[in-house]
Amino acid sequence: xxxKASHDSLFRPLEKGRLKxxxxxxxxxxxxxxxxxxxxxxxxxxxxxxxLLFILFxxxxxxxMVPYSYSDQSLASGNLAPDGKHWFGTDDLxxxxxxxxxxxxxxxxxxxxxxxxxxxxxxxxxxGISGYMAGRGKLGDRIxxxxxxxxxxxxxxxxxxxxxxxxxxxxxxxWTIVIALSITGWVSMARVVRGQILQIKQxxxxxxxxxxxxxxxxxxxxxxxxxxxxxxxxxxxxxxxNAIFAEAFLSFIGLGVQAPIASWGTMxxxxxxxILSGQWWRLFFPGFLISLTxxxxxxxxxxxxxxxxxxxxxx
Amino acid sequence: xxxxxxxxxxxxxxxxxxxTLTFVIxxxxxGDPFSSDSDVLPEEVLNNMRAKFNLDxxxxxxxxxxxxxxxxxxxxxxxxxETRSVNTLIAEGLPVSALLGFQALVIAIVSGLLLGIIASxxxxxxxxxxxxxxxxxxxxxxxxxxxxxxxxxxxVQWGMxxxxxxxxxxHTILPSVALAAGPLAIIARFTRSxxxxxxxxxxxxxxxAKGLGAAGIVIxxxxxxxxxxxxxxxxxxxxxxxxxxxxxxKIFAIPGLGKYFVDSIFNRDYPVIxxxxxxxxxxxxxxxxxxxxxxxxxxxxxxxxxRGD
Numbered sequence: 001x002x003x004k005a006s007h008d009s010l011f012r013p014l015e016k017g018r019l020k021x022x023x024x025x026x027x028x029x030x031x032x033x034x035x036x037x038x039x040x041x042x043x044x045x046x047x048x049x050x051x052l053l054f055i056l057f058x059x060x061x062x063x064x065m066v067p068y069s070y071s072d073q074s075l076a077s078g079n080l081a082p083d084g085k086h087w088f089g090t091d092d093l094x095x096x097x098x099x100x101x102x103x104x105x106x107x108x109x110x111x112x113x114x115x116x117x118x119x120x121x122x123x124x125x126x127x128g129i130s131g132y133m134a135g136r137g138k139l140g141d142r143i144x145x146x147x148x149x150x151x152x153x154x155x156x157x158x159x160x161x162x163x164x165x166x167x168x169x170x171x172x173x174x175w176t177i178v179i180a181l182s183i184t185g186w187v188s189m190a191r192v193v194r195g196q197i198l199q200i201k202q203x204x205x206x207x208x209x210x211x212x213x214x215x216x217x218x219x220x221x222x223x224x225x226x227x228x229x230x231x232x233x234x235x236x237x238x239x240x241x242n243a244i245f246a247e248a249f250l251s252f253i254g255l256g257v258q259a260p261i262a263s264w265g266t267m268x269x270x271x272x273x274x275i276l277s278g279q280w281w282r283l284f285f286p287g288f289l290i291s292l293t294x295x296x297x298x299x300x301x302x303x304x305x306x307x308x309x310x311x312x313x314x315x
Numbered sequence: 316x317x318x319x320x321x322x323x324x325x326x327x328x329x330x331x332x333x334x335t336l337t338f339v340i341x342x343x344x345x346g347d348p349f350s351s352d353s354d355v356l357p358e359e360v361l362n363n364m365r366a367k368f369n370l371d372x373x374x375x376x377x378x379x380x381x382x383x384x385x386x387x388x389x390x391x392x393x394x395x396x397e398t399r400s401v402n403t404l405i406a407e408g409l410p411v412s413a414l415l416g417f418q419a420l421v422i423a424i425v426s427g428l429l430l431g432i433i434a435s436x437x438x439x440x441x442x443x444x445x446x447x448x449x450x451x452x453x454x455x456x457x458x459x460x461x462x463x464x465x466x467x468x469x470x471v472q473w474g475m476x477x478x479x480x481x482x483x484x485x486h487t488i489l490p491s492v493a494l495a496a497g498p499l500a501i502i503a504r505f506t507r508s509x510x511x512x513x514x515x516x517x518x519x520x521x522x523x524a525k526g527l528g529a530a531g532i533v534i535x536x537x538x539x540x541x542x543x544x545x546x547x548x549x550x551x552x553x554x555x556x557x558x559x560x561x562x563x564x565k566i567f568a569i570p571g572l573g574k575y576f577v578d579s580i581f582n583r584d585y586p587v588i589x590x591x592x593x594x595x596x597x598x599x600x601x602x603x604x605x606x607x608x609x610x611x612x613x614x615x616x617x618x619x620x621x622r623g624d
Contacts, residue, residue, distance in 0.1 A: 153332055164580050165344050245457060252459055252562060253577055268459060272566065280467075287460035294455035 035230075038307035045303020051296035055289065059109055062102025070103035071095065071260035082281050089281040091270065100262040101285045107263040108244050108290075111178055115243035116236055118182035123189025124232070126151070130190070131197030132220065148194070151187050163250065172258050181246050185239070192235055196228045230308030237301030241294045248290060264290045322607075326600050333596045334385065334589065338378055341580075341588050348394040348583045368394055370585075381589065390590035395582050401590035404575055412564070412571035415487060416556030419494035423552075427499040428545070431506025432538065438511060446503065453500025462493040462566045479567045490567045494560060498552050505548055509541040516540070542613060546606055554599035 029037075039045050063070060066087070073093045082089040088097035130147040133140035163180040170176045200206065201224065209219050248265030250256045257263050264286040271282035347370060349361050365371045369380055384391055390401035434446035469489060470478040477486050513519065514537065522532045561573035572591065579587035 152329075153336065162340065165340055169345075248457060248459070249562065253565075268457075272459075272463060283460070283463055287456075287464075291452075291456045291460060294457075295451060298451050298454055 035304075035307040039303050042303040042306065044299045045307070048296040048298070048300030048303065051292060052300065055105060055293055055296070056109070058102050059105035062105070063099050066096055066098050068096035068099050070099045070262055088285045089279075091267075091282060095260075097281060097285055100267060101264075101289065104262040104264045104267055104286060105289060107174065107257055107261060108247060108265070108293075111174065111181070111247045111263070112240040112244040114175075114178045115181040115185060115246075116239040118178065119186040119189045119239055119243075120232065120236060122182070122186035124193055126186070127190035127193025128197060128220065128224075131194040132201070132216075132224070134194075134198060147190075151190055154184055154187050163255065167255055172255075174257060174261075177247055177250060177256065180250075181243050185243065185246075189235060189239065192231065193228065196231055197224055200224055200227050230305075234301055234305045234308065237297050237304060241297040244290065244293065322604060326604065329600060330593065330596055334382070334593055335378075337589055337592045338381065341583075341585060342374060344583065346583055348585065350583070368392070368586075385593070390593070391586035393579075393584060393587050395579070395584040395587065401586050404587065405572065405590065405594055408570065408572035408575055411481065411569060412573065413557050415490055415494060415563075415569065415571065416553075418487060418491035419498070420553060420556050422491060422495035423498040423502055424549075426495075427502025428506050428538075428542075430499070430503040431545075432510055432533065434503070434507045435510035435514060435541075436533070438514075443507075447507065450500040450503040450507075453496045453503075456496070458493050458497060458560070459562050459566065461496055462490070462563060465489045465493055466566075479569075481567075481569050486567075486569075490563050490569060493566075494556060494563050498556070501548065502545055505545045506541060509543070509545065510537060513537055513541045539613060543610065546609060546613065549606065553602045554595065557598060 039049075073095055082097075088101055090096055091100070126147055130144045134144035135141065162184060166180045166183065167176055170179070206219060206223055209223055214223075244264070247256060247263060248268065251263055251265030252269045254269075256266050256269075259266070267286035268283060268290070271279070271286070274282050347365070348368070349356075349364055362371065369377055372380070381391065388402075390405070392400050393404055396404070430446045430450065434443045434450075437443045466478055466489065469476045476489055477483075480486060519532060519536055522536050527535070561577045563569070564571045564573045572594075575587055576591040576595075578584075579591065
C-alpha cells in the first residue's frame with residue numbers, strides 16, 4: 001500500500017529538455033587555482049604562511065624599531081633581562097637582543113633562501129639533463145651515469161671538510177657560507193628532479209609530443225617542467241629550513257658568520273655558556289624563532305604537498 | 316652470491332675514491348699540523364717533527380704510504396695527541412658514541428613507528444593531530460636548542476639527572492633523548508604517510524574480509540608493507556648516530572668520536588681527519604648494504620640486482 005502510494009505521488013516523468021544532460025556545472029578551475037584553494041582550506045598551512053610573513057616583516061622592520069643597532073655595545077647595561085627598554089634583554093656585551101635577533105633573522109633567512117635557490121638551479125640543471133638523457137642512446141646513458149657518479153661522490157665526502165676548505169680559501173662571510181652550503185646541497189635536489197623526469201617522460205603525453213615532432217626544449221619547458229613544479233616547490237620549502245639549520249650548525253662550531261654580525265645559530269651558540277646561570281632570554285629568543293621558522297616552513301610545505309598533488313580528488 | 320661479491324668490490328672502490336678525495340682536499344687547505352707552533356719552536360725542530368710524520372716527503376709518496384698502511388688497517392698516529400694512534404682514538408671513542416647512538420636509535424625507531432602507526436589508524440582524528448604535532452615539533456626544534464632545555468629542566472631545575480659528562484648510565488639518558496628527537500619525528504611522519512597508503516590497498520580489505528583481527532591485519536599486512544620507505548631513510552641515520560654527533564657530544568661534554576673529527580680538521584691532524592672520515596664512510600656504506608639486503612627479507616618481491624642504486 002505504502003509503496004504504491006509513494007510511487008504515485010513522488011515520481012513524475014521528466015519533461016524533455018528541462019535538464020541539460022552534459023552541462024558543466026562548476027566553473028572550470030585550473031590546477032594552480034585549485035591548489036591555491038586547497039592550501040587556503042588547510043588551516044595548519046595557512047598558519048605556517050602567516051607565521052612566515054610575520055617573521056619576514058620583523059626581519060625587515062624589527063631592527064629599526066629600537067634605537068640600538070645589532071652591534072652597539074654598552075657594558076654598563078650587559079645581561080639585562082627583557083624589560084620595557086630592551087624588549088628581548090641584552091647579551092653579555094650589552095647589545096640589544098631585539099635588534100640582534102631580528103638582524104639575525106635577516107642573515108638566517110637570506111642564507112636559507114639564497115642557498116635553496118642555488119641548490120634549485122643547479123639541481124634542476126644536473127638532474128634535468130641526467131634524467132632527460134638517460135636511455136637516449138649510448139651517449140645519453142653515459143652522460144646520465146657520469147653525472148650520477150659525481151652526485152654520489154659529492155654525497156659521500158664529508159661536507160664539513162669542503163666547507164672548511166672554502167672558508168679558509170675565501171673570506172669568511174655571508175656569501176662564503178651560502179656557497180659552502182650549496183656546493184654539496186644541490187645533490188639531493190638533483191636526485192629528486194632526475195627521479196621525477198625519469199617517471200614523467202615514460203608517460204603517454206610526452207610520447208605523443210615526441211611523435212608530433214616537438215623540439216626537446218619545448219618538451220622540457222612545456223611538458224616536463226610544469227608536471228614537476230609541485231614537487232620542486234615542496235622540496236624548496238624543505239631545503240630553506242635545512243639551509244638555516246646548516247648555517248646554525250656551522251655557527252655553532254664557530255665557522256658561521258663572524259662577530260659582530262649575528263645569526264640565530266651564533267646567538268644560540270653564545271647563549272649555551274650562560275643558560276645555566278639563569279639568563280634564559282639569551283637562548284630563548286633565537287632558539288624559539290629558529291624552531292618557529294622550521295615549524296612554519298614544515299607545515300606550509302606539508303600543506304602545499306597535499307594541495308599540489310594532482311591525484312587528490314576535487315572536493 | 317654474485318650480487319654480494321660485486322657489491323663488495325664497488326664498496327671498496329667507493330672507499331678508495333673517498334680516501335683519495337679527502338686526502339687531496341685536506342692537503343689543499345693551507346697550513347699543516349705544526350703551523351700553529353711556528354712562532355714558538357725553531358725551524359729545525361719543526362722540520363724534525365714533519366720528518367717524523369713523513370710530512371716532508373712529496374704528496375704522492377705520502378699518499379702511497381698511507382694507502383699501504385690502510386691496507387693493513389693501520390690508520391697511523393695522531394699528530395695532536397702524540398702518544399696515541401688513530402686506531403686507539405677510534406677504539407676509545409666508538410663505544411661511547413655507539414652506545415649513545417644505539418639508545419637514541421632504539422628510542423627513535425620504537426616511538427617513531429608507534430606514533431606513526433597510531434596516527435595512521437586514527438587518520439584525521441584528534442589522536443592523529445596530536446601525534447603529528449609532536450612529530451612536527453621534533454623536526455622544528457634543533458638538537459642544540461633541545462639539549463640545553465633538557466639540561467635546564469631535568470638536570471638543573473628538577474635535579475633528576477646529571478647535567479653533563481660521562482660515567483654512569485644516568486649520564487646517557489639526556490643525550491640519547493636529545494639525539495633521538497629529530498629522527499623520531501621523521502620516522503613517525505614517514506610511517507604515517509606510508510601506512511595511510513597501505514591501509515587503502517585491497518589486500519587490507521581482503522584480510523579484513525577473511526576475518527583476521529585488527530591487530531593481525533595491522534601487524535602482518537600493514538606494517539610489513541609500510542616499513543620500506545622508513546627503512547631506506549634509516550641507512551644514513553644509523554651511520555650518523557653510531558659515529559657520534561658533534562653538537563650533542565659538545566653540549567654534554569661526552570668523550571665520543573664526533574669531537575675528534577671536528578677538532579682534527581681545525582688542527583690539520585691529517586691522520587685523524589682521514590681515519591675518522593674513512594671509518595665513517597665504511598660504517599655508512601656497510602649500513603646501506605645491510606639495508607639493501609634487508610629489503611629482501613621485508614618484501615620478497617624486491618629483487619637484488621647487481622646494477623646498484
